[in-house]
Every structure is written in C-alpha cells, then in structure tokens.
Amino acid sequence: MATITVHNSLKPGAPVPFVPREEGKVSWYACGPTTYDLSHLGHARNYVSTDIIRRILMHHFGFKVKFVIIIKARRKRLLDLEKEKPYSPAQARDLVFRAFQAYAQSNLPLLAGTGQGELDEHSYQEQKEKAYGSVLAGGTLSGEGKPSDAEAKVKMHLNNMDSAALALKENSGFEGAEEILLPYLDSLYKETIDTSDQTIFTDLTQAMERAFNDDMEALNVLPPDAVTRVTEYVPQIVSFVEQIIKKGFAYEANGSVYFDIAAFEKAGNTYARLRPESRNDKALQEEGEGSLSKGLEGKKFPGDFALWKKSKPGEPYWPSPWGAGRPGWHIECSVMASDKLGEQMDIHSGGIDLAFPHHDNELAQSEAYFHECGKGGHTWVNYFLHMGHLSIAGSKMSKSLKNFQTIQDALATTYTARNMRIVFLMGRWNDGVEISPDMRKQADNWENTLDNFFTNIKARLAEAESAANGIKDLSLAESPGKGLTHELEQAKKDLDAALRNSFDTPSAMQVILRLVRNANIYMNDKNSEPSLQALEAVARWVTKIVGIFGLDATAKPPYDGLGWSSAGAAAPAHVDPQTAVKPYAAIFAKVKADVQALNLSEASIKTLLHQQTPEAEFAELEKQGERDVEKLALPYLRATSRLRDELRAIVSSAILEPSTKQAMLALSDRIRDYDLTDLGVQLDDQLDKPSLIKFVPAAKLIAAREEKAAQLAEKARQKEEARKAREKAEEEKWAKAKVPPQEMFKGDPKYQDWDADGLPSKLADGSEVPKSQVKKLKKEWDRQKKLHEEYLAKFGSTAV
Template identity: 60%
Template sequence: MAQLKVHNSLQPGPAVPFTPKEEGKVSWYACGPTVYDHSHLGHARNYVSTDIIRRVMRDYFGYKIILKARRQRLLEIEKSRKYSESDLAKLAATAFQSYAEANLPELLTSSDDSPLSPSNYVARRDAAYAKVLAGGTLTGEGKPGDAEAKMKMHLSNLTAAAAAIQEEKVFGGADEILLPYLDSLYKDSIDGADHTIFTDVTKYWEDDFMGDMDALNVMRPDTITRVTAYVPQIAKFVEQLVAKGFAYEAEGSVYFDIAAFEAAGNPYARLRPESRNDKALQEDGEGSLSKSLGGKRGPGDFALWKKSKPGEPVWDSVWGGGRPGWHIECSVMASDVLGSQMDIHSGGIDLAFPHHDNELAQSEAYFCEHGKGPHSWVNYFLHMGHLSIAGSKMSKSLKNFQTIKDALKTDYSPRGMRIVFLMGRWNDGVEISSDMRTMAEGWETTVNNFFILVKSLIADKGSHVTSTAESLTNLTIDSETQEGLYANLAKARDAMESALNDSFDTPKAMQVLYGLIKEANIHVNTHKANVDVPGLEAIARWVTKMVGIFGLDSAAAPPYDGLGWTSTAFTGELTPLEIAEPFHTMLERVRDEIERLDIHSPALDAILATKVDTEFETLTSSGTRDPEALVMPYLRVVAKARDEIRKLAPTSPVKKEILALSDRIRDEELTNLGVYLDDRSDQGALIKFVSKEELLAQREEKAAKEKEKLAQKEAAKLAREKLEAEKAEKAKVSPLDMFRDDRYSEWDEEGIPTRTSDGKEVPKSGIKKMKKDWERQKKAHEEWKAKSQA
C-alpha cells in the first residue's frame, strides 16, 4: 500500500507523509465543543469530518486510534418575580436601550432627538441599517462578513424584542435583550464557588450534543475530558509555567509570556504566523477579560489563569480566586491522557489562531527543557474547513446557524448530511446551498438503487451465486488480464487507495464509487438475461465495505462484510418468526384469492404447492438472521404466482379479475411490506426491497397523476360538449338572416348585404368572404333541420 499523506497545518503546502510515533497506533486529541446551546451544522461539519477521517484511518488503513451558563439562571429567577405592568414595561424599556447602546449605536442617533423605544425602533432600524439588512455593508463598500452578520443578529434580537414588548409579552419574546441586562444588574449576587450553577447547564448541553452526534453516527471518543474535573491540575500546570519563566502574574491573573518563550528559542504562532498581531482575534480569544486587561507585558500575551469577576465560577489558587483561561484547558486535558507528545490534534479551522497556537505555545513551554531546543507537542494538526452561509462562518455567537436537530427534521437525513460533507475536502470550506443537497441526494439514490438491484438479481438466481464477503476480501484481481466487471472493480480499488492516501480525498473517493456503479448499471442494461451476477455481487460488497468505512450505515460494523446498507423495510429487534409473519400472511391471502378465482395450470399449481415454511425453517436453523433472506421464500412464491396468472389472463374468462388481482398484489400487498416487483417482459418479475415510505409516496403520486389525467379528460369532454352546443345554437340561424342587422341597409335575395348602414356599397372582397360564410351556415343549418326532423 502506498504512503498515506495528510495536510498538516504545521507544514503549509502539499500533503506530507503520515508517520505515527508508534507503528500501527495513533494518539489523537480533538477539541470538543463549548456546550451552552444546541449544536449547529457547523459542529456537524467539524465532527462528522473528523469521524470520517478516524474511520478511514481505523478501518481502511488499519490504525489503532486513541482518541480522546450563568445568565439563564438569572432569567429564570426574574420570571418568578411579581411585576406590576408599569415596572415590567420599565424593565423592558431599559434593557432595550441598554442592548442598543452596547451593540447597535447607530440606532441612538436621530434627527428628532427622541430616545430609542420599541415603538420607533423599526423606523430607526431601517434608516440606520438598511444597507446591512439588504445584504450589504454598513458603509456600502466591500462584501459583508462577520461584522455584518453580528449586526443582523443584534437587529433580529431587537426586532423580536420590540414586537414582544409592544404586545406585552416581555418574558419569552424579549429574553435575548433581558439576559445581558439582568446579568449586569445581578452578577454580583451569584456565588461563583457554587459550581453546580454552571456544571448543571453544561451537563445538559453535553448530553444534548452527544445525542446529536449519535444521530449523525459519529463514534464516541475513547476518552472524554471535562474542564471542571481538571481545574486543580490546570492550576499546577500554570504554576510550572511561572516557575520556568514562561508566565507571570498581574493583578490576580496569570499571562503567558510570549517574549520569554521566543527568547528561549521556541517559535510562536506556528499555525498562523500572519495572525499573531491580529488584535480582534486576540481579544476574541480572551473573551470578556480582554475588556479589562491590566499589567500585561506584551500585547499578544494571553491569559492562563483569570481572576474571577463577581458572578463568574471561581476556584482557589496561589494567585487567589480565579478560573482557567480558555487555551490552557485543552493543553492540560490532552497532555494528561496522551502525554508530552501526540500524533494528531484536530479542530475547526477557526480555532487555529489564537486557540491552537496558544495551546501549542504553553504546552511546548511546559514540556521543553532549557538548552535542548524546542519541544514538539503535536506532530500533525488537522483543521476542518468551516461551514458558511452568505459569506459568514456559521457560529453560535453570530446566531446564523441551523441546529442539527432542525436540519434533520427538515432538510437532511443523517446519511444525506454525511454524504454532503464527504463530497467536500475535509480541510476546505463548504458553502451551504440547495445544489449540495441535490447532488448528495442523487448520489445516495444511485447507490441505494444499485444495492436493491444487485440483491434482487442474487435472489432471482437463488443459490447459484456463491460470492461471499470472505472470498471478496481475499480476491486478487489483475486489471490487465481480467475483463468486464472484475476489471472495473480492480481499477476502482486502485483509484480508491490513491484518493484516500492523498489526505483522505473523499470527493474523489465518492466519484470512484459512483463511476464503478455507473459501469455496473451499463453492464446490466446491455446484458439483460446474461448478467454477470457474481461480478455485480463482488462490486456491491466492495461498495458496501466502503460506505461502511465512511460511516454511511449506522447499523454496520467492521469488517463491513454485508451487502448494501441498512434496509428501511425492517426496523427494530425482531425474531425471525416476527419478521416472516406478515409475509406469510400475505402469501396466504394471495393463495386464497387465486383459489377464489378458480385459476389453474400445472405450473401455477406447482408454485402454490411450494413448501415455503420448510424452506424458512431450513434458513433459520442455518443461523441466518438477514431479514431479506428470511422473507424471500414467501416473496418468491408470490412473485412467480403473479407472473403465472398474468400469462393465463389473456385467455381466461376472468381476465379482468386476474389483472386486478395482479395490480393489487404489486401495488397494495407488497407495497405495504416495502417490496416492489419490477416487471420484465422476457423474464419473471424482479423482487426489490424498497422503502415502504418511498413506495407509498410513489403510489400516491401515481394516483394523483391518474386523478389529474381523469380531471383533464373530463374538462376536455365538457369543453367539447360546450363547443358542440354553441355550434348547434349557431346552426339554428337561417343563412337568409345571418347578416340582417344594423350594420347593413340593403341585402340581395339570399340575404347577402349589398350596402352598409350609411348607404355605401359593400366592397366585392367583403361580399366574397360573406358568401363563403353564408355557404357554411347554409350547410350547418340544413344539417340541423335534418336532425330536428328525424
């Protein structure tokens, strides 16, 4: 196998060879989420992509991997208080003004000098932020970005609050503006030493996040670490950095000393050197502390330990009450589990600076030895590209996100979402679009239909197909000497290996699978009755293995030796008898219907006499638990019986009843069980397992089309009848009278006008045309009289 190469953020440029510390094993730390709200599609992009790489490394390359809220409480307290209408209105108005002052100052300037209020908010908003609301920038120049996204978020919050306040629905409708205001009023009353205030919230959201990851088939980490369990170790870690001269205390907080770190020969900002002086990113990394920093020696120095403010969580330390800085948390937790060096550290690209760069610096400072050169804490940094909407990254702080739960309810299936991410490089950005989803749906449908087709062809051939997962796994294919489907499979396997070795190039891998299936479908369509079923099975089993490795089947597990992904026709933990029972009952109904119609032929009688239960018992005693295999004996009898009665129908006195039964078997009996019969002119019907919901939708669509067709036919009939009635009414008029109206003053003996109403002669061309109309009317009138007299 060729050398695996990966894109390593520590070595910008082409992918580099991947060589773990210990052969065959990979130590890996992945940054977890900050759990304080529902997880969004940005999280899905990060963790699903991480999961895909993890699965590929484990199941394709064979590596063993070691992968390792204060304001809401205040709002609940406030809601429980008894407010008069005037006091509640005053609270809402003050919070409204406070929110605007902090986030949207343009709303506070107006020509009428009146204060901002919910009643004049909309006019102020439209005047001050029209360009932003229209999709532009505040200045009207350049492209909108995160700054405009934040403005839209704040405008959305104020818009909702203004409407709620005017409708006197303050709590519930105006929570987003009340939260920061109440926090500023009462934060001093919160006991920061009562950590349950914060851990209860994080535990709730952690469980919520894990539920979302389970829904997306993201494997759980081998080890989960939580900051609250590591605070004493974090404090000791920081003490060591101070002792080594790489950190210092100032006004109760402790900062990392970048200058001292670099003076010792260590590089800083290895991931994003161009961002080291980006003040906005630095402040974002420090959070609320950035607004009141004091005593820092260097502008880029970052907090390792923060002096707690009133209302914030607090732990004891040698510097007084405080809490860990953001970056130090990951360093201590990862080092505790993986030691002084790890193979892989991963996370979203937006964490590269300052979070990951600061992680690297403080960890390498902790583990380095003076005089022995820099220490490498991480060998490979993998950064997942972020998801974006209208040019702005998706994030909770911008609130421009769709939650995973909502996305799975409305737009995506778990498999469909994963396919979307597989179609993009893990380290590239992805722009949300309807085209992405359409493309993913098309790919999924192609693969699903192929699995259905191959399983149907195998079932059609019965026991003649002998390919197994083991024979496929050990199969050696020479692409130069083999022909047909096996040659296609050999080329696809080589192309897959090349794609995955190239830094997990899943877009190319998805194209390889699609192209192989396309070739297989061409073979089926061109060979008809002479299809290479063993070759198709070999391809289907390999595709099954690959989609299993990519995590596209939540019910599959290594070594992925099945055929196809989880069928939606069978759900739940059922016994073989429970699985077979509805199919057995359906077969009995079909037998009774055929008996009632008194249809007979030697072939039909032999089919109906098949000892299905005996075949089923043989399957169960062999240990088979495949639901599709267990019900196939019943389906095969029904399908063959239907084929036979269709042959008998043309010469049968009950032809109409036979054809109705044939349709009912296909469209009702089997559809309700998630089975479709694909009728073939030259062979028996092909049995296909298809989603019951899909079949029912197709049936409803077919019925709707038939109804529309009948409606159109009825409308055409009514239109014809109306036209005939109008023609009949017109035919009643004698040609002698058809032109006798006030347009003319004289007529000849046949009623053809000779002079107009003003005495002028009618032009010859006009008389010629009227003569033709007169002849037609004469013929129609005579036909009408004949019908009337008959």
Template identity: 65%
Template sequence: MATEPLKLVNSLQPGNPVPFEPIEKGKVSWYACGPTVYDKSHLGHARNYVSTDIIRRILMHYFNYDVNFVMNITDIDDKIIIKARRQRLLELEKKKQYSPEELQRLALAAFQAYAKSNLPLLVKEGEELTESNYNERRDGGYGKVLAGAALSGDGKPGDDEAKVKMHIGNMDAASVAMKNKQIFPGTDEILLPYLDSLYKETIDTADQTMFTDLTRSMEDLFHEDMDALNVLRPNVITRVTEYVPQIVDFVEKIVSKGFAYEVEGSVYFDIGAFEKGGNTYARLRPDVRNDESLQAEGEGSLSKNLGVKRGAGDFALWKKSKAGEPYWPSPWGDGRPGWHIECSVMASDVLGSKMDIHSGGIDLAFPHHDNELAQSEAYFCDHSKGEHTWVNYFLHMGHLSISGSKMSKSLKNFQTIQDALQTSYTARSMRIVFLMGKWNDGVEISPDMRLQADNWETTVNNFFVNTKSWLAEADAAGGIKALSLDGEKPKEGLLAELEQAKTDLHAALLNSFDTPKAMLIILKLVTATNIYIKDNKDVNLAEVEAIARWITKIVGIFGLDARAEPPYNGIGWASQLSADIDPKSAIAPYSEALTRIRADVEALSVTGSEGIAGLLSSDPLAEFEALVDAGSRDLEKLALPYLRSASRIRDELRRVVSSQTADTKKSLLALTDRIRDQDLTNLGVYLDDRPDNQPSLIKFIPAAELIAAREEKAAQAAEKAKKKEEARLALEKQQQEAREKAKVPPEELFKADERYGAWDEQGLPTKMKDGSDVPKSQQKQLKKAWDKQKRAHEDLKAKGGL
C-alpha cells in the same frame, strides 16, 4: 518494492502532505477539541465532527490503526456563563409583578440599549428610538445589508453583515411584540443583555446549577446529534469542570518555571519569557499572532479589566472570577480556568506529554491551538533537551459557510442538525456532501453540490439494489459459481476495472484522505459496471458481486451505513436485525402479506393454470428456518422466501390473465396491481416486472421512497383525470353554447345588433344606425356569418333540435 506511506496535511508543517509516523507503531493517540455546550449543534459542527469521524474510521478500518480518540466537553466558559446567567435573570424578571405600562417601559429601555450597542445607525442624537419609528430607521440605516449588499464598499457580505442581520432579527421581533403589547417572549433576545447589564453582579454563583443544568442538557443533545449522524463516540470524554484541581496544578507548574505570572488574582502566560527560553510561539498561525480581535475573542468577553498584562498577546491561564461568575479556589484566589488551558490539561492527563494528532475546526488554529501548544510545551519543556514537541500532527477541519459567512452559534445564521435531518438531509446524504469536499477545505453548500451528492447516492443505491436482486434471482435458480480473486492471472473486463479502482482509491486515501477523489473512483466503477452489463449479455455475476462487496466495504469504512459493522463484508446497505429482535417476529409482516395474497387468489376462479395450486400450497417456512439455523440476521435474506412465493404467485396470475373471463380478468389485474403497489410497496419491496414471461425481480427499496413514488404517481393520475374532466366539461359547454346560438334563424341574427338601422328581407344589415350604408368590406363579412348561421340552424333543425 517499498510501500508508499500515509501522508497528512499537517498545520504544523504548511505545504504538501507529510509522511505520518505515529509515536507507537500501529497505534494513534488523538485529541479532538469538542463542543462548547451552550446551544444546539448546527451544520457547522456536523462538518467538523463528521469529517473528523471519517478520518478516524479510515485510520481504524482501512489502515488498521488502533486509535485512542479523546474529546473534551467545554462545560464552562464565558459564553456558557453569559447565557446561563442571562436565562436565570430573565426567569426572575418574568416572575416580577409589573403593570402593562411598566413592562412597556422596560422593553423600550432594552430596545434602545440593544440598538445603541449593536446597531448604531438606528440611533439619532436628540431623537428617541421607539417601536413606531424603528422600521423607517432600520430600512434607512441597514436597507442595503438586508438587500444582500455589504455594509460598506462593493465587497461580498460576510460575518459582519450576518451579525447585523441577526441583531435586526432580534429587533424586528421585539418591535412587533411591543406594538402588540406582548412583551414576553417577543422581546427576550433584547432583554437578556439589558437585564445582565443591570443585575449580573447580584446573581449568587455559589449555586452552579444554573450553569450545569444548561451544559448537561446541551451535552446530551450534542451526543444525540452525533449518534444520529453515525459519528463514533470518543474512547474518552473529558469535561472542564471535572478537571479544575488538575488545571490549578498545571498552571502552578508553568508559573514556577517562569513562563507565567499573576496579576490581581489572574494568571497570564508570558509569551516573551517563553520565547526567550528558546521556544516558538504561534507555530500554527504566526501571521496573525498580533491580531487584537482574535486575541480578544480568545480571551472571552468577560475577561476585560482583569489586570495589566506584561505583553499585549499574553493570555489568561486562570481568571479571577468577578461578581456574577462561577468560581473555584486557587492559590491566587477564587477564579476559573482560562479557555485554552483546559485542553492542555485534559489531553495531557489522558495521552501524556506527547500525542500523534490534535484536531479541531480551522477557526481554532489561532489563538486557541497556538496557545495550547505554547502552555503545554512550557509545562513539559526541559531546557537541557531543547524545545518540547507536544503534538506531532495538527489537523484542522475547514469550516462550513452559508451565504459567504461562517456558520456559527454567535451569528445565529445556522440550521441545527436536528432541523436539517428532519427537513433536508439524511445522515447519509449529509456525510456524502462532506466526503465530496476535502476535509481541510472550507465548504459552502450549493445547489450544485447537493445535486452531485444526490446523484452519487442514487447511482450507488441503484447498483446495490440491482446487484442484490440479480444475486437473489440467481440463488433461487441454483446459485452462481464462486469467484476467486487470488492468483497471478491477469484481470480482464470488470475485474480489471475493480483492480484499478482499488489501486486508485488506496492512492487517494494515502494522500491525506482525499475523499473527493475516492468518491469519484467509486462512481466511475459503478458507471463502468453498469455500462458493461448493458453491453454484454453473458455477464459473470460473481464479478459484479465482487465489485459490490468492495464498494460496500469502502462506504462502510466511510461511515455511510449506520447499521453496518466492521469488517463490512455484506452487499449494499446493511439490513441486520439487532440482537434483541426475534427473526420470526421481524418477518411477520412479509408472512402476513403472503397469507393475505393466497387467500385473495383462492377466492378467485382462476382457470388455465397448472401451477397456481402448487404455488398457493408451497410453504416458505422451511427455507426461512434453515436461514435462521445458519445464523442469518439479514432481514432481507430472511424475508426473501416469503417474497419469492408472493412474486411467483403474481407472475403466474399475470401469465394467465388474458385467458380469463372478463370479470375474473378485471379482478386479477386489480389484485396483481395491489400486490405490487400496496402489499409489497408498504413493506419496502418493489417488483420490477420484465417482458417475455421473465420472473419479476425483487428489489428492496426504503418503503418511504416507494410510498412517495406511489403517491406522486397517484397525484399525477388524479391531475391528469382532473384536466381531462375539465376539458370534457369545457367542450360540453362549448357545444351547448353552439346549439343555443344555432337555434337563432339567420334572418334574426343581426336584428338585435344596435350598430345597424335597416335590414333586407334576409335579415342582412343595409344601413348603419346613423343612416349611412353598410360599408362593402362589412357586407362580405356579414354575408359569410349569415351563411354559417344558416347552415348551423338548418343542421340543428334536421337533427330535431328545434
């Protein structure tokens, strides 16, 4: 029976996934567009690189391909030049000796220039914009955008609105700083472009450290972020600044073949000549090939006025460097590489004239990747052989949206990876979110999506924890029967569920890495297993173990366990010790906890237990050393001998506590609670108490989770106690007020009420203050109140309260 092929969504062949046929059987050559390193990485980058990493891991560890993964670092381009140059100019400006008035005038000039360039609705002819009238103009011009509406019409807000909010944020900060006479750092964002407009041509770019200092620090941060997200490092990393001579040679060859031309020191790719030569341009996005805004974005903001091009869509291979820009020598004069050419040169240098996969974010499809394809195919084409194929499969990752707008550095509407990992995500939870969406679809993270991802993680976590605790208990009781999954015998029950899950997941991954379906298959298998265990008393733990091991393998392949390594043969999240950690040192906290527990139990006078002495004297060291000698580096397994001893001691104390004296009973209960809630919780161990004198189950759960749960429980108890005390005090106050009121004789009850003017011998009002009779409707109420007061007064008197 023929094996189904792996199929990929290929941007070069829009539509259904197509069969994947690598150039060399069993091997995959892959070039991925890496970051432009001028700022911290954000969740949009995480979406791209984590999704890429997931596909790479599946190819390597599920389909067993040998993947040569190459990624570039763009360490020089227009954005880097602008940011580095502006930072240098701002540093120089801050060193100048300005009077407070001069600083204020500088800030005001920058304030007005920033508004004119970016927020034109703030500018009114003949009326100067200042920090004093800024708020009024902001709310009048852009109030509806700030309220969440679109700039015009009734559409949804998007990138334009995000950009407006970013600019307003910069103006807000500057306005406050100017009002407070604190120009630095509050006005930095508006000063940066203003100073650049004044002094950019004065910067000496022969000293390129202003650029390299920025890019090297940002590249280091990028790698740290990727490591934190468990993204595998590339096999090869290339950097633009290390490839400039090769780029010059590459461009020269394209020129020599008639597919590029020089204009005033810059070199442009000639799209017309390329197409006349029988080649196809804009193979990825032919529908937007004439989009001027995308073309301009691809050229960069510094690429204006470099010379007249032959065709409107022609793009720069080499740019003449203007004053204030870095430069390298070339046959056309001092200049620098165009953006697109870098990837063509570096990818071809490492992978040759053809590659299996090229990938990047969907926003790179045009013009970046279309231009890459054109210039590379121009370089390698041989007219006698027809059109050259440089890339076989183009994979484009969907971008991440926030409030309907693409997350980007330029819009400053992003959360950095560092901040996200510190506040709202773990590396695992973030990867789960991306796994639950298709890699080539756009993703907008919503509360519902986060909830689904959290529920998936909790369900799988609990399954791993419970399975390991059941297996540990069974192992302590003499082990479980080994399970063979080989042979032709039809699978039933849990094994049938496992086989179906394997089949379904394989089909999902063959279908262009359909991870949302794969995640659902895993969840369904765990749910089915949990239901089976609940409904069947005699469960074969070997079958549960087989399911846990398979799920462990898949989540390991997906990169959900940073500590796991191929072939992912364990159960649950890995707890392997690193090579430089001594096992005895690693389990010292567990050993010390057991020693402390023993000492505290020995200090008590426990009676009625035949086994406590033996439990206190048993030594887990031999069992621990046997595990070490067998080569185990699993911290949980190594800790189990000590934890079992502690748990058995506690179980025995719970068994005999009811037969102890009152004082000993109190001490024992406090100790058993402390062992569970303090000693072991602090080590990331939870003792799950069971009825009918069954031994407690030992469960490994992250200490932070257990401690948080403990603190929440304590906080709830404290709140309950607080409310109880408040209720007691309120009741006490109410009772005291009733006693004080009861001291008043009924004859005096209404005498102080100014509404009445006459009373009878019992003290009941007969006349109102104006001399009229008390209405009959009031007389009944007054008599009722008088009787009640009489009863209360006499009751208090009888109790000696008077």
C-alpha cells in the same frame, strides 16, 4: 508501501508525510463543543469530517487510534432566574423594551442616527430600513466589496431585534425576546449572583452535553475513547499554571495570571506558529478570550493572554494561589490533552476558526510547560488538522452569527444522517464547504445510484439463491467477468491513493461512483450473461468502503456484509424470526386465498396453490440460525410472486371471460402496488423470467405510488377539463349558428336601419354605413349564413 500524506497547519502548503510517533498507533486530541446550546450544522461539519478521517485511519489503514475530546461548559443562568420572578405583563413588557433599546445602542449604532426620534417597536421597521437597508439588500456597510461576517453580524442583530419588536407588539412577555434580554440582564444583575454553588452553571450544560452526544450518535459519529471536562480538572489546571510561572513564562497581576509571550520567544520558542500573520490582531485576540478579554489589568504586552483570570461578582470561581478565579479559555485544552496523551501527541484537530488564537495559545503554553532549558523548543503537537468552515451565502455558519440550523432540526426536516455525511464527503475536509442546491443534488444522485445498485445486486443474488453463500474470497483471475474485476482492482488502487493523499474523500467518492456505474452497465448488458461473482465482489468491496466512511449506522468492522441498511435505520437488538415474517406470511396467505377464489381451471395455478411450501423453507432457515429479516421473508415473497407471475402468464395466453380477466389483472396490480409495496418490497417484471424481488424502504415505494396516482389523477383532470372545454365550444358554436344571418345585426344599437338581408345600411346617427365597413359586415354575414346552413342540416328547420 505508499506514504500517507496530510495537510498539516503547522507546515502550510502541500501535504506532508504522516509518520506517527509509534508505529501502528495514533494519539489524537480534538477540541469539543462549548455546550451552551444545541449543536448546529457547523458542528456537524467539524465532527463528522473528523470522524471520517478517524475511521479511515482505523479501518482502512489499520491504525490503533486513541481519540480524546474535551467538553467545555458555559451557559448564562440569568434569564432562567428572571423567568422565575412574578412579573406582571406590564412589568415584563417594560423590561423587554429597555433591553430592546439597549441592544440597539450596543450592536446597531446606525439606528441612533436615523433622525426618526425614539426607537420603539412601531418606529423600528422604518428606522431599520433607513439605517441598514443596503445591507439587507445584499450590500456592505462600507458600500464597497462583498458582504462578509460583519454584514452577517448586522443581519443577526437585526433578526434578534425583529423578534423582540414582534414580542413587544404582541405583548408576549419574554417569548421571542431572549436574545436581547441576555446581555441586558447580564449588565443589570450579573454581579449579584451567588456563585459559590457552581451547579447553577453546570446543570444546564450537562443537559446540553447529553444533547450533543445524542446528536453525534444520530450522525453515526464514533464515541471518543476518553472525554474530559473542565470542571473536573481545576486543581490540575492550577498546578499547570504554577509550573509555567516557575519556568518564567507567565506572571501574576491583580489576581490574574498571564502568559509572557516575550519571555517565551526570548527562550528560543516561536509564538503563533499556526497563524503568525494574526499575532497582533486585536479583534481575534478579544474574540478568542471571550468575556475574559474585558477588564484585563496588569498585562505587560497586549498580546499576553490569560492562563488564570480573577473572577468578578456573578462569575464562577475556584480557589487558587492567586485568589478566587477561573481557568483561562485556552489553558483547559492544554491541561486535559496533556493528562490523557502525555507531553506529545500525533494529531490535534478542530475548526479552522480556532487556529488563532486558541490553538496557537494552546501550543505556546503547553510547549512552555514542557520546556527544558538548553534542550531547544518542545514539540507538543506533530500534526494540526483544521476542518474548513461550513458556509451559507459566503459567511461561515456559527452560533455567534445565528445563521445556523440545529442538527436536530436538520435531521428532522432536511437530511438523513447518511445524506449529510455524503455532502461532507464530497468536500475536502480542510476546505470550506458551502452547501448549494447543486451539491445536494450530487449527493442525492450518489446515494440513489448506490442504493439502487445494492438493491439490484441483492435481488439478483436472491433470485439465483446464492445470497446466503455469497462470495467473500473471490479469485478474480478466474472470474467470468474479467473486465469488471479488472476495474474493481483498479478502483481499489485509486481509492487507496486518494485516501493516502490527505484523506481526499471527494476523489474517493468519484472512484466508487465510477465503479458502480460501470457495474450497472455490465449488469444490464443484454448481449451477455453477467457474472454474479464479479458483481458481488464489486458490491461487497463498495459495502466495505461505505462502512468505513460511516455511511451505514448498522454496520460494524470489518464491514464484510452486502449493501447498506435503509438510511436512518437502527440495528434491531434482537430479531425473533416468527415475529419478523408474520407480515410476509400474512400477505402470502391473503394472496393464496384470493387466487383460489378466482376458481381458475389451469393446472399450472392449481399446482402452485397446492405445492408451494414457504413455511417449510422458512423453518429450515430459522433452524440454521438465520436472522436477516429479508432472507427470512424470501420464501413467502417468492411464493407470492410466483402466483402473481402465473396469473399474468394465464391472462396473456388463455381465453378468458372478460370479467375473469379483469379480476385477475386487478389482483395482479394490487399484489404489486399495495400488498408488497406496503411491506417495502418491489417487484420488477421480467420477460420470460420470474419477477425480480427487491427490498426498498416502504416509505419510498409508497411515495412513488402516490406520486404516480397523483400524476394519473392530474392527467385525468386535464382530460376532463379538455372534454368540457370542447363541449362548451361546441355548444357555443351551435348557439351562434342557430341565429339566421338576416337577424345577426338587428338589435345592435350602433345601427338604425337594415336592408332586406339584414345588413346594416345606416348608422345610429343616420349616416350611411361606410363602404369599407359594409364590406367587412358582408364577410361576417356570409360566414354566419354558412354556419346557419350547417345548423339547419344538422338539426333541421324545426330547431330554429
């Protein structure tokens, strides 16, 4: 059997063989979100890509995966408390103004050097342009190189200032100024907050955790097998830190506990295994520690990081041997992951921005905890999988940069869950992804190609009445479509090879697209009758793979259906056949009545009106236990379509009264364009064959109908405008032609005398008209003479 390889951050370079500790089983720990606000598309990139790999391991390669995720909870409470105070409008404005100036001083130092006087909401725009205009225009702070996160942060801070300046101008209180108020309130009041009741920190984060779970469900991300939360693990964290101290790899200082990197390495271990080049990066160290990096006292070496931090007034705290404090930012993951998965795990994953210091520190403290003297270094994680950044304009999408779109907003305005997942599938999970218009277009084309393929296959199978007994175990060697079945077998091999190559989903997506396009060519070949068996085999295999990739929210393993549900559709909890078919039965009854009202004499239509019994066909399906709404609806749709097809046949062959023919055509169009379209049913007319019945989302069909109507209306408008323009030109032509040539120049103030034919002979100043001008005037006179003669010939001399 071929080997699975994976990009492992612990061994940079080419993918390495993936060999789990236990055959057929994979233990996996993923860093979850810090639930202090709504999740954004950067989170979606991380967790959807993680979900895709997890699904591939489970449902393609057959591993039993134990998947654990951590939920972290941090949220400032001060703004919520401030909003409860009885501020007058003037007092609220004063607080926002002070926060406005403090925010600028702290985050936008160049504003202070513009020489424009005190910064306020009125002078802000001019000072902003003078200080940071080059950055806003796409330049850099240094004037060299390309913009990066530093410039993105400047733009973020300026956006916050823009909102606050507008709030000040409109005197709207705190509305719009939240981002500048949070740090200012923190500096004013943080130490006065009573944190003995820790619910003030956790109530809102629990709501945010629920919102995160809702987002993941909306994105069709599988729920974890276990969820851990920091607040539930504080005693275990304290014990974990005590053990590290006992082994000599940590020390207490002023109520805090720090990891001793030097002692760890002296014992034969390696620190910063993931990012050795970043071990002395102070900025990354401080960013990784967050607020814990402030006020660090008693550290032996700058790189030593907090395992337990003494709490300051206003911060949450728990009791410990070292006094009231709280867990270090990294220790949380080590304790919870080890509790659920033991002293070693197969996979640890997270965003690439967590590699250093977060994951490197996790590794160090965990391997220190499990270290046994004389036995060499301990391996806590075998494979580290880091998901690449999602980028916008070259800068990673992150909450800290405020350059994000929430998942809720994205799903409401821009994406479906399927479309978003397709975008991520088109990029390697460990590479950065910058969503561009081209990438969106490729994703849309991929989705539409498969959507149309599934629709056409299901319609053809329904037409052949073989959908209910589809081919699940097809002997490809005996299939009439040998060329296509050979391509299917090759596609299976190519896709498996792509997924074994570090879960190469972009290549897998191309394999699927290539197979579907070849199947479409085969299906539409007019020179041969395609094998429905071969086509269905392709469609069922593609259905299985898109199910494994999580592209159908209603599909369940082993994904042996045919096609996918409408994007965004949810699986009905219970289908009542009678209720489900009511709209289709009502349309058939309406069409039947309208056809009867035509009083046609043709025997073929009378036979259809009296002999079709869709009710009996439906009753038999219901009796058999069928609950697929599309299959239950088919008897009524076929009966309706047959009536329409017969109307069209009669119109093209029979001699009819014009009014009858017009009524039949109008009814035929209404059935196709309104009655069935509004139910999500598309009829494709076929030459000498029954119309093909396709199930397509009603919204899509209605949008296409409205677009067609708009195009026709625009064409009619343009035609009408052209007609009016022609009429106006014709009217202006004959109005001009009505004037005799002898009169055309008279009354012109440029002249004062004319000859017998009405041609100017003297200019207004009494001078003779120049010969060159006379020649030109004579040509105009001749043209008018000819035009006037046309007028007289058309309207007669009495019209003058």
